[in-house]
Amino acid sequence: MDIVKQIADGLERGDHELVRARVREAIECRVETATILEQGLVAGMNVVGERFRNHLVFLPEVLLSARAMSAGMELLRPLLIRDAVPGRGKVVLGSVRGDLHDIGKNLVGIMLRGAGFDVVDLGHDVPPERFVETAEREQAQIIGLSALLTTTMSGMGEVVNLVERRECRGRIKIIVGGAPVSDAFAREIGADAYGFDAASAVERVQALIAAG
Protein backbone atom coordinates (compact mmCIF):
# COMPACT_ATOMS: atom_id res chain seq x y z
CA MET A 1 0.00 0.00 0.00
CA ASP A 2 1.12 3.50 -0.80
CA ILE A 3 2.58 5.20 2.25
CA VAL A 4 0.19 8.17 2.16
CA LYS A 5 -2.73 5.76 2.04
CA GLN A 6 -1.23 3.96 5.03
CA ILE A 7 -1.18 7.22 6.94
CA ALA A 8 -4.86 7.83 6.17
CA ASP A 9 -5.59 4.25 7.15
CA GLY A 10 -3.73 4.54 10.47
CA LEU A 11 -5.62 7.72 11.21
CA GLU A 12 -8.94 6.03 10.55
CA ARG A 13 -7.99 3.31 12.99
CA GLY A 14 -6.71 5.76 15.59
CA ASP A 15 -3.27 4.15 15.66
CA HIS A 16 -1.00 7.04 16.67
CA GLU A 17 2.17 4.95 16.68
CA LEU A 18 1.61 3.76 13.14
CA VAL A 19 0.75 7.27 11.96
CA ARG A 20 3.88 8.72 13.58
CA ALA A 21 6.10 6.02 12.01
CA ARG A 22 4.59 6.35 8.54
CA VAL A 23 4.67 10.15 8.55
CA ARG A 24 8.34 10.02 9.54
CA GLU A 25 8.99 7.54 6.74
CA ALA A 26 7.09 9.66 4.23
CA ILE A 27 9.13 12.72 5.20
CA GLU A 28 12.36 10.73 4.78
CA CYS A 29 11.19 9.54 1.36
CA ARG A 30 10.61 13.22 0.46
CA VAL A 31 6.91 12.86 -0.14
CA GLU A 32 5.53 16.38 -0.47
CA THR A 33 4.47 17.87 2.83
CA ALA A 34 1.16 19.04 1.43
CA THR A 35 0.44 15.53 0.13
CA ILE A 36 1.13 13.94 3.51
CA LEU A 37 -1.18 16.46 5.13
CA GLU A 38 -4.03 16.52 2.63
CA GLN A 39 -4.14 12.97 1.32
CA GLY A 40 -2.89 11.31 4.48
CA LEU A 41 -3.90 12.98 7.72
CA VAL A 42 -6.81 15.15 6.59
CA ALA A 43 -8.26 12.45 4.34
CA GLY A 44 -8.18 9.94 7.20
CA MET A 45 -9.70 12.37 9.67
CA ASN A 46 -12.47 13.24 7.23
CA VAL A 47 -13.46 9.59 7.06
CA VAL A 48 -13.63 9.42 10.86
CA GLY A 49 -15.65 12.64 11.03
CA GLU A 50 -18.11 11.28 8.49
CA ARG A 51 -18.48 8.00 10.38
CA PHE A 52 -19.03 9.88 13.62
CA ARG A 53 -21.76 11.94 12.03
CA ASN A 54 -23.46 8.77 10.80
CA HIS A 55 -23.25 7.16 14.26
CA LEU A 56 -21.02 4.40 12.92
CA VAL A 57 -18.34 5.33 15.46
CA PHE A 58 -18.53 7.31 18.72
CA LEU A 59 -16.45 9.79 20.66
CA PRO A 60 -13.73 7.30 21.77
CA GLU A 61 -12.82 6.48 18.15
CA VAL A 62 -12.73 10.18 17.25
CA LEU A 63 -10.53 10.96 20.25
CA LEU A 64 -8.07 8.23 19.30
CA SER A 65 -7.94 9.47 15.72
CA ALA A 66 -7.45 13.02 16.99
CA ARG A 67 -4.51 11.83 19.02
CA ALA A 68 -3.04 10.13 15.93
CA MET A 69 -3.58 13.37 14.01
CA SER A 70 -1.64 15.31 16.65
CA ALA A 71 1.20 12.78 16.47
CA GLY A 72 1.45 13.26 12.71
CA MET A 73 1.13 17.03 12.88
CA GLU A 74 3.96 17.27 15.38
CA LEU A 75 6.36 15.93 12.74
CA LEU A 76 4.79 17.86 9.90
CA ARG A 77 4.47 21.32 11.43
CA PRO A 78 8.14 22.39 11.12
CA LEU A 79 8.09 21.36 7.46
CA LEU A 80 4.89 23.23 6.73
CA ILE A 81 6.57 26.33 8.13
CA ARG A 82 9.85 25.66 6.25
CA ASP A 83 8.04 25.06 2.95
CA ALA A 84 5.88 28.09 3.63
CA VAL A 85 2.79 26.08 2.80
CA PRO A 86 0.33 28.93 2.96
CA GLY A 87 -1.86 28.82 6.05
CA ARG A 88 -5.58 28.45 5.40
CA GLY A 89 -6.48 30.98 8.06
CA LYS A 90 -6.29 31.64 11.77
CA VAL A 91 -8.90 30.70 14.37
CA VAL A 92 -9.08 31.91 17.98
CA LEU A 93 -10.79 29.19 19.99
CA GLY A 94 -12.07 28.84 23.54
CA SER A 95 -14.88 27.91 25.94
CA VAL A 96 -16.84 30.98 27.02
CA ARG A 97 -16.73 32.69 30.40
CA GLY A 98 -17.82 30.45 33.25
CA ASP A 99 -17.60 27.28 31.22
CA LEU A 100 -14.94 24.86 32.40
CA HIS A 101 -15.61 22.19 29.76
CA ASP A 102 -13.18 21.72 26.94
CA ILE A 103 -13.38 18.18 25.57
CA GLY A 104 -15.42 19.26 22.54
CA LYS A 105 -13.46 22.46 22.06
CA ASN A 106 -10.14 20.57 22.09
CA LEU A 107 -11.47 18.19 19.48
CA VAL A 108 -12.44 21.09 17.23
CA GLY A 109 -8.95 22.55 17.72
CA ILE A 110 -7.25 19.32 16.67
CA MET A 111 -9.47 18.96 13.61
CA LEU A 112 -8.90 22.59 12.59
CA ARG A 113 -5.14 22.24 12.95
CA GLY A 114 -5.38 19.03 10.98
CA ALA A 115 -7.23 20.83 8.23
CA GLY A 116 -4.34 23.27 8.05
CA PHE A 117 -5.63 26.19 10.11
CA ASP A 118 -3.58 28.07 12.67
CA VAL A 119 -5.35 27.77 16.00
CA VAL A 120 -4.89 29.99 19.03
CA ASP A 121 -6.52 28.03 21.85
CA LEU A 122 -7.40 30.27 24.80
CA GLY A 123 -8.59 27.36 26.94
CA HIS A 124 -11.75 27.55 29.03
CA ASP A 125 -13.53 30.23 31.09
CA VAL A 126 -12.45 32.91 28.60
CA PRO A 127 -13.93 36.42 29.02
CA PRO A 128 -15.35 38.12 25.88
CA GLU A 129 -12.64 40.81 25.79
CA ARG A 130 -9.91 38.21 25.62
CA PHE A 131 -11.46 36.53 22.57
CA VAL A 132 -11.77 39.79 20.67
CA GLU A 133 -8.43 41.28 21.72
CA THR A 134 -6.60 38.09 20.80
CA ALA A 135 -8.34 37.87 17.43
CA GLU A 136 -7.40 41.49 16.65
CA ARG A 137 -3.80 41.10 17.75
CA GLU A 138 -3.34 37.79 15.94
CA GLN A 139 -5.24 39.00 12.87
CA ALA A 140 -7.43 35.93 13.08
CA GLN A 141 -10.36 35.66 10.69
CA ILE A 142 -12.44 33.45 12.95
CA ILE A 143 -13.44 33.28 16.61
CA GLY A 144 -14.73 29.84 17.66
CA LEU A 145 -16.85 29.72 20.85
CA SER A 146 -17.76 26.62 22.81
CA ALA A 147 -20.24 26.14 25.69
CA LEU A 148 -21.60 23.00 27.31
CA LEU A 149 -24.01 24.65 29.72
CA THR A 150 -27.26 26.49 29.22
CA THR A 151 -26.04 28.78 31.99
CA THR A 152 -22.95 29.86 30.06
CA MET A 153 -24.13 29.83 26.45
CA SER A 154 -25.45 33.39 26.85
CA GLY A 155 -21.80 34.47 27.00
CA MET A 156 -21.59 33.71 23.27
CA GLY A 157 -23.89 36.64 22.49
CA GLU A 158 -21.61 38.93 24.49
CA VAL A 159 -18.68 38.09 22.24
CA VAL A 160 -20.76 38.80 19.12
CA ASN A 161 -21.84 42.14 20.58
CA LEU A 162 -18.30 43.07 21.49
CA VAL A 163 -17.06 42.33 17.96
CA GLU A 164 -19.84 44.56 16.68
CA ARG A 165 -19.08 47.38 19.11
CA ARG A 166 -15.44 47.34 18.08
CA GLU A 167 -16.49 47.50 14.46
CA CYS A 168 -14.46 44.49 13.42
CA ARG A 169 -17.45 42.52 12.26
CA GLY A 170 -16.25 42.63 8.67
CA ARG A 171 -12.86 41.15 9.52
CA ILE A 172 -13.78 38.63 12.23
CA LYS A 173 -16.41 35.92 11.80
CA ILE A 174 -17.84 33.97 14.73
CA ILE A 175 -18.72 30.30 14.86
CA VAL A 176 -20.40 28.68 17.87
CA GLY A 177 -20.90 25.11 19.05
CA GLY A 178 -21.51 22.85 22.05
CA ALA A 179 -24.21 20.54 23.37
CA PRO A 180 -26.97 23.11 24.15
CA VAL A 181 -26.19 25.26 21.09
CA SER A 182 -28.27 25.03 17.93
CA ASP A 183 -28.46 26.60 14.51
CA ALA A 184 -31.42 28.71 15.64
CA PHE A 185 -29.49 29.90 18.69
CA ALA A 186 -26.50 30.84 16.53
CA ARG A 187 -28.74 32.89 14.24
CA GLU A 188 -30.47 34.60 17.12
CA ILE A 189 -27.30 35.85 18.76
CA GLY A 190 -25.96 36.95 15.37
CA ALA A 191 -23.15 34.40 15.04
CA ASP A 192 -21.97 33.68 11.50
CA ALA A 193 -22.11 29.91 11.75
CA TYR A 194 -22.92 26.91 13.92
CA GLY A 195 -20.85 23.74 14.08
CA PHE A 196 -22.96 20.70 14.95
CA ASP A 197 -19.85 18.63 15.62
CA ALA A 198 -16.10 18.95 15.17
CA ALA A 199 -16.15 17.84 11.55
CA SER A 200 -18.91 20.22 10.54
CA ALA A 201 -17.17 23.02 12.49
CA VAL A 202 -14.17 22.59 10.20
CA GLU A 203 -16.39 22.69 7.11
CA ARG A 204 -18.13 25.84 8.33
CA VAL A 205 -14.82 27.55 9.08
CA GLN A 206 -13.60 26.67 5.57
CA ALA A 207 -16.79 28.10 4.10
CA LEU A 208 -16.57 31.29 6.17
CA ILE A 209 -12.99 31.91 5.05
CA ALA A 210 -13.78 31.11 1.43
CA ALA A 211 -16.65 33.61 1.55
CA GLY A 212 -14.21 36.22 2.92
Add this chain to the structure above:
Amino acid sequence: MEALAKRLARGGTVLADGAWGTMLIERGLLPGECPEALCLSRPQILTQIAEKYLDAGAELLTTNTFGASPLKLRGYGLAHEAQRINRRAVELLRQAAGERAWVAGSVGPTGALLAPYGDTTEGEAYAAFELQVAALAKAGAHAICVETMTDLREALLAVRAARRVAPEIAILASMTFDSTPRGFYTIMGVSLEQAVAGLSAAGADAVGSNCGNGSAAMVEIGRELVRKSGRPVLVRPNAGLPERREGRVVYPEGPEEMARNARRLIELGVAMIGGCCGTTPEHIRAMREVCGSVGLAHLPGRSRPDRVASEAKGP
Protein backbone atom coordinates in the same frame (compact mmCIF):
# COMPACT_ATOMS: atom_id res chain seq x y z
CA MET B 1 -39.50 4.99 56.15
CA GLU B 2 -39.58 2.01 53.84
CA ALA B 3 -36.22 1.30 52.24
CA LEU B 4 -36.18 2.76 48.75
CA ALA B 5 -34.76 -0.37 47.12
CA LYS B 6 -37.61 -2.41 48.60
CA ARG B 7 -40.15 0.15 47.48
CA LEU B 8 -38.78 0.11 43.93
CA ALA B 9 -38.84 -3.67 43.75
CA ARG B 10 -42.43 -3.79 45.01
CA GLY B 11 -43.93 -2.20 41.89
CA GLY B 12 -45.85 0.99 41.25
CA THR B 13 -44.13 4.18 40.21
CA VAL B 14 -42.10 6.44 42.49
CA LEU B 15 -42.13 10.13 41.56
CA ALA B 16 -38.80 11.95 41.83
CA ASP B 17 -38.20 15.69 41.66
CA GLY B 18 -37.33 17.77 38.60
CA ALA B 19 -34.45 20.05 37.62
CA TRP B 20 -32.44 22.08 40.10
CA GLY B 21 -30.08 23.98 37.81
CA THR B 22 -32.75 26.07 36.10
CA MET B 23 -34.38 26.77 39.49
CA LEU B 24 -31.02 27.91 40.87
CA ILE B 25 -30.54 30.31 37.96
CA GLU B 26 -33.95 31.86 38.64
CA ARG B 27 -32.87 32.39 42.22
CA GLY B 28 -29.65 34.15 41.40
CA LEU B 29 -27.01 31.59 40.37
CA LEU B 30 -24.68 33.58 38.13
CA PRO B 31 -23.16 32.32 34.87
CA GLY B 32 -19.89 30.67 35.76
CA GLU B 33 -20.72 30.34 39.45
CA CYS B 34 -20.33 26.87 40.98
CA PRO B 35 -23.90 25.58 41.54
CA GLU B 36 -22.84 23.15 44.25
CA ALA B 37 -21.18 25.89 46.31
CA LEU B 38 -24.67 27.28 47.03
CA CYS B 39 -25.05 24.42 49.52
CA LEU B 40 -22.64 26.38 51.71
CA SER B 41 -23.15 30.00 50.67
CA ARG B 42 -26.95 30.23 50.20
CA PRO B 43 -28.50 27.07 51.66
CA GLN B 44 -31.92 28.73 52.04
CA ILE B 45 -32.31 28.66 48.24
CA LEU B 46 -31.98 24.87 48.24
CA THR B 47 -34.51 24.53 51.04
CA GLN B 48 -36.95 26.69 49.05
CA ILE B 49 -36.60 24.53 45.94
CA ALA B 50 -36.97 21.35 48.02
CA GLU B 51 -40.22 22.73 49.48
CA LYS B 52 -41.57 23.42 46.01
CA TYR B 53 -40.88 19.87 44.83
CA LEU B 54 -42.30 18.40 48.02
CA ASP B 55 -45.46 20.48 47.61
CA ALA B 56 -45.69 19.27 44.02
CA GLY B 57 -45.74 15.69 45.30
CA ALA B 58 -42.19 14.46 44.73
CA GLU B 59 -41.36 11.38 46.81
CA LEU B 60 -37.66 11.57 46.15
CA LEU B 61 -35.44 14.66 46.21
CA THR B 62 -32.07 14.80 44.48
CA THR B 63 -29.24 16.72 46.15
CA ASN B 64 -27.46 19.67 44.55
CA THR B 65 -24.25 17.67 44.23
CA PHE B 66 -24.21 16.72 40.54
CA GLY B 67 -20.81 18.38 40.10
CA ALA B 68 -19.60 17.93 43.69
CA SER B 69 -16.89 15.43 42.85
CA PRO B 70 -13.52 16.79 43.97
CA LEU B 71 -12.32 16.33 40.37
CA LYS B 72 -15.00 18.69 39.10
CA LEU B 73 -14.87 21.13 42.01
CA ARG B 74 -11.15 21.50 41.31
CA GLY B 75 -12.06 23.69 38.33
CA TYR B 76 -13.58 26.20 40.77
CA GLY B 77 -10.75 25.88 43.27
CA LEU B 78 -13.16 24.13 45.64
CA ALA B 79 -11.86 20.55 45.71
CA HIS B 80 -11.05 20.91 49.42
CA GLU B 81 -14.73 21.68 50.14
CA ALA B 82 -16.05 18.50 48.50
CA GLN B 83 -16.90 16.66 51.70
CA ARG B 84 -18.55 19.66 53.31
CA ILE B 85 -20.63 20.46 50.21
CA ASN B 86 -21.87 16.87 49.84
CA ARG B 87 -22.68 16.55 53.53
CA ARG B 88 -24.49 19.87 53.71
CA ALA B 89 -26.51 19.13 50.57
CA VAL B 90 -27.94 15.96 52.11
CA GLU B 91 -28.61 17.59 55.48
CA LEU B 92 -30.56 20.42 53.91
CA LEU B 93 -32.84 18.08 51.99
CA ARG B 94 -33.30 15.61 54.84
CA GLN B 95 -34.34 18.51 57.02
CA ALA B 96 -36.75 19.85 54.41
CA ALA B 97 -38.22 16.44 53.57
CA GLY B 98 -38.53 14.91 57.03
CA GLU B 99 -40.48 11.71 56.47
CA ARG B 100 -42.18 13.03 53.35
CA ALA B 101 -39.58 11.96 50.81
CA TRP B 102 -36.41 10.01 50.22
CA VAL B 103 -33.21 11.91 49.61
CA ALA B 104 -30.90 10.73 46.83
CA GLY B 105 -27.34 11.99 46.59
CA SER B 106 -26.63 13.06 43.01
CA VAL B 107 -23.33 11.93 41.50
CA GLY B 108 -22.59 13.21 37.99
CA PRO B 109 -19.61 12.59 35.70
CA THR B 110 -16.23 13.91 36.85
CA GLY B 111 -16.00 15.99 33.69
CA ALA B 112 -12.64 14.43 32.85
CA LEU B 113 -12.12 11.72 30.25
CA LEU B 114 -10.66 8.44 31.39
CA ALA B 115 -7.42 7.22 29.82
CA PRO B 116 -6.62 6.48 27.02
CA TYR B 117 -9.01 9.19 25.78
CA GLY B 118 -8.07 11.65 28.51
CA ASP B 119 -5.54 12.02 31.32
CA THR B 120 -7.60 10.76 34.25
CA THR B 121 -6.87 7.26 35.53
CA GLU B 122 -9.58 4.90 36.75
CA GLY B 123 -7.94 5.04 40.18
CA GLU B 124 -8.28 8.83 40.36
CA ALA B 125 -11.90 8.74 39.27
CA TYR B 126 -12.72 5.96 41.72
CA ALA B 127 -11.10 7.83 44.61
CA ALA B 128 -13.13 10.95 43.74
CA PHE B 129 -16.39 9.00 43.60
CA GLU B 130 -15.56 7.21 46.84
CA LEU B 131 -14.99 10.48 48.67
CA GLN B 132 -18.22 11.98 47.34
CA VAL B 133 -20.39 8.92 47.91
CA ALA B 134 -19.02 8.40 51.43
CA ALA B 135 -19.86 11.99 52.36
CA LEU B 136 -23.38 11.69 50.93
CA ALA B 137 -24.06 8.35 52.62
CA LYS B 138 -22.64 9.42 55.96
CA ALA B 139 -24.85 12.51 55.98
CA GLY B 140 -27.91 10.29 55.67
CA ALA B 141 -28.75 9.97 51.97
CA HIS B 142 -31.27 7.16 51.34
CA ALA B 143 -29.90 6.56 47.88
CA ILE B 144 -27.06 7.41 45.54
CA CYS B 145 -28.13 8.61 42.14
CA VAL B 146 -25.35 8.11 39.58
CA GLU B 147 -26.64 10.12 36.63
CA THR B 148 -26.05 11.63 33.18
CA MET B 149 -23.23 9.18 32.55
CA THR B 150 -22.03 8.53 29.00
CA ASP B 151 -18.95 6.40 29.71
CA LEU B 152 -19.90 3.01 31.15
CA ARG B 153 -16.48 2.56 32.75
CA GLU B 154 -16.94 5.80 34.67
CA ALA B 155 -20.52 4.91 35.68
CA LEU B 156 -19.33 1.53 36.94
CA LEU B 157 -16.61 3.15 39.04
CA ALA B 158 -19.24 5.32 40.70
CA VAL B 159 -21.62 2.40 41.31
CA ARG B 160 -18.84 0.23 42.70
CA ALA B 161 -17.64 3.03 44.96
CA ALA B 162 -21.18 3.41 46.32
CA ARG B 163 -21.58 -0.34 46.80
CA ARG B 164 -18.30 -0.48 48.69
CA VAL B 165 -18.62 2.49 51.04
CA ALA B 166 -22.37 2.14 51.67
CA PRO B 167 -23.32 -1.51 51.09
CA GLU B 168 -26.93 -0.99 52.25
CA ILE B 169 -27.73 2.15 50.28
CA ALA B 170 -30.05 2.11 47.24
CA ILE B 171 -28.17 2.83 44.03
CA LEU B 172 -29.92 4.43 41.08
CA ALA B 173 -27.75 4.48 37.96
CA SER B 174 -28.72 6.29 34.82
CA MET B 175 -27.06 7.19 31.55
CA THR B 176 -27.75 9.63 28.73
CA PHE B 177 -28.56 8.10 25.35
CA ASP B 178 -28.84 9.47 21.83
CA SER B 179 -31.14 8.00 19.26
CA THR B 180 -29.17 6.61 16.29
CA PRO B 181 -30.32 4.60 13.27
CA ARG B 182 -28.87 1.55 15.03
CA GLY B 183 -30.63 2.10 18.33
CA PHE B 184 -29.86 4.03 21.49
CA TYR B 185 -26.22 4.75 22.29
CA THR B 186 -24.40 7.19 24.55
CA ILE B 187 -21.97 9.60 22.89
CA MET B 188 -19.19 7.30 24.13
CA GLY B 189 -20.75 4.43 22.20
CA VAL B 190 -22.39 2.50 25.06
CA SER B 191 -25.51 0.67 23.91
CA LEU B 192 -28.59 0.50 26.07
CA GLU B 193 -28.07 -3.27 26.50
CA GLN B 194 -24.47 -2.80 27.64
CA ALA B 195 -25.53 -0.11 30.10
CA VAL B 196 -28.28 -2.25 31.62
CA ALA B 197 -26.10 -5.35 31.90
CA GLY B 198 -23.06 -3.52 33.28
CA LEU B 199 -24.86 -1.36 35.82
CA SER B 200 -26.98 -4.26 37.08
CA ALA B 201 -23.95 -6.50 37.51
CA ALA B 202 -22.13 -3.75 39.42
CA GLY B 203 -24.96 -3.67 41.93
CA ALA B 204 -27.35 -0.89 40.88
CA ASP B 205 -30.84 -1.30 42.36
CA ALA B 206 -32.43 0.58 39.50
CA VAL B 207 -31.08 1.40 36.04
CA GLY B 208 -32.27 3.99 33.61
CA SER B 209 -31.84 7.10 31.57
CA ASN B 210 -31.90 10.82 32.27
CA CYS B 211 -31.21 13.98 30.27
CA GLY B 212 -30.51 14.36 26.58
CA ASN B 213 -34.10 13.81 25.43
CA GLY B 214 -37.61 15.18 25.83
CA SER B 215 -40.35 12.97 27.21
CA ALA B 216 -41.58 11.57 23.88
CA ALA B 217 -38.15 10.12 23.02
CA MET B 218 -37.81 8.94 26.62
CA VAL B 219 -40.93 6.77 26.23
CA GLU B 220 -39.06 4.84 23.52
CA ILE B 221 -35.98 4.56 25.75
CA GLY B 222 -38.16 3.51 28.69
CA ARG B 223 -39.77 0.80 26.57
CA GLU B 224 -36.35 -0.64 25.65
CA LEU B 225 -35.09 -0.39 29.21
CA VAL B 226 -38.08 -2.23 30.66
CA ARG B 227 -37.72 -4.91 28.00
CA LYS B 228 -34.01 -5.42 28.63
CA SER B 229 -33.62 -4.86 32.36
CA GLY B 230 -34.27 -7.31 35.15
CA ARG B 231 -34.04 -4.38 37.58
CA PRO B 232 -36.49 -1.58 38.24
CA VAL B 233 -36.18 1.14 35.59
CA LEU B 234 -35.96 4.89 36.14
CA VAL B 235 -36.57 7.56 33.50
CA ARG B 236 -36.09 11.31 33.87
CA PRO B 237 -36.64 13.33 30.68
CA ASN B 238 -35.70 16.92 29.96
CA ALA B 239 -38.50 19.39 29.27
CA GLY B 240 -37.58 19.04 25.60
CA LEU B 241 -34.33 20.36 24.19
CA PRO B 242 -33.29 23.92 24.98
CA GLU B 243 -34.29 26.74 22.63
CA ARG B 244 -33.60 30.42 22.76
CA ARG B 245 -36.60 32.73 22.88
CA GLU B 246 -36.39 36.49 23.29
CA GLY B 247 -32.87 36.33 24.60
CA ARG B 248 -33.53 33.58 27.12
CA VAL B 249 -32.79 29.88 27.10
CA VAL B 250 -36.06 28.01 27.45
CA TYR B 251 -37.12 24.38 27.54
CA PRO B 252 -40.17 24.06 25.30
CA GLU B 253 -42.03 21.10 26.81
CA GLY B 254 -44.88 22.00 29.15
CA PRO B 255 -46.26 20.05 32.12
CA GLU B 256 -49.24 18.63 30.16
CA GLU B 257 -47.09 17.09 27.44
CA MET B 258 -44.72 15.63 30.00
CA ALA B 259 -47.59 14.22 32.06
CA ARG B 260 -49.05 12.57 28.95
CA ASN B 261 -45.76 10.78 28.32
CA ALA B 262 -45.34 10.07 32.04
CA ARG B 263 -48.57 8.10 31.85
CA ARG B 264 -47.12 6.01 29.03
CA LEU B 265 -43.96 5.41 31.08
CA ILE B 266 -46.04 4.28 34.07
CA GLU B 267 -48.04 1.95 31.82
CA LEU B 268 -44.78 0.46 30.58
CA GLY B 269 -43.90 -0.44 34.16
CA VAL B 270 -41.19 2.17 34.78
CA ALA B 271 -40.46 2.16 38.52
CA MET B 272 -39.36 5.76 38.92
CA ILE B 273 -40.09 8.87 36.91
CA GLY B 274 -39.01 12.44 37.43
CA GLY B 275 -37.56 15.34 35.51
CA CYS B 276 -34.17 16.49 34.31
CA CYS B 277 -33.05 19.81 32.73
CA GLY B 278 -35.78 22.41 32.34
CA THR B 279 -38.46 20.62 34.36
CA THR B 280 -40.15 22.55 37.18
CA PRO B 281 -42.39 21.85 40.17
CA GLU B 282 -45.32 22.36 37.75
CA HIS B 283 -44.08 19.46 35.64
CA ILE B 284 -43.78 17.28 38.74
CA ARG B 285 -47.24 18.32 39.92
CA ALA B 286 -48.72 17.30 36.57
CA MET B 287 -46.87 13.98 36.76
CA ARG B 288 -48.14 13.50 40.31
CA GLU B 289 -51.67 13.59 38.99
CA VAL B 290 -51.03 10.76 36.57
CA CYS B 291 -49.15 8.78 39.21
CA GLY B 292 -52.15 9.12 41.49
CA SER B 293 -51.36 9.45 45.15
CA VAL B 294 -50.45 5.78 45.44
CA GLY B 295 -46.79 6.37 46.15
CA LEU B 296 -47.31 8.80 49.00
CA ALA B 297 -49.52 6.39 50.91
CA HIS B 298 -46.62 3.98 51.02
CA LEU B 299 -44.40 6.34 52.97
CA PRO B 300 -45.16 5.55 56.59
CA GLY B 301 -43.72 8.02 59.09
CA ARG B 302 -41.10 6.67 61.43
CA SER B 303 -38.36 8.17 63.51
CA ARG B 304 -37.36 11.75 62.87
CA PRO B 305 -33.78 12.05 61.66
CA ASP B 306 -32.63 13.90 64.79
CA ARG B 307 -28.95 13.40 64.22
CA VAL B 308 -29.13 15.08 60.86
CA ALA B 309 -31.24 17.92 62.21
CA SER B 310 -28.78 18.68 64.98
CA GLU B 311 -25.81 18.65 62.60
CA ALA B 312 -27.52 20.90 60.14
CA LYS B 313 -27.00 24.19 61.93
CA GLY B 314 -24.81 25.61 59.20
CA PRO B 315 -21.18 26.05 58.35
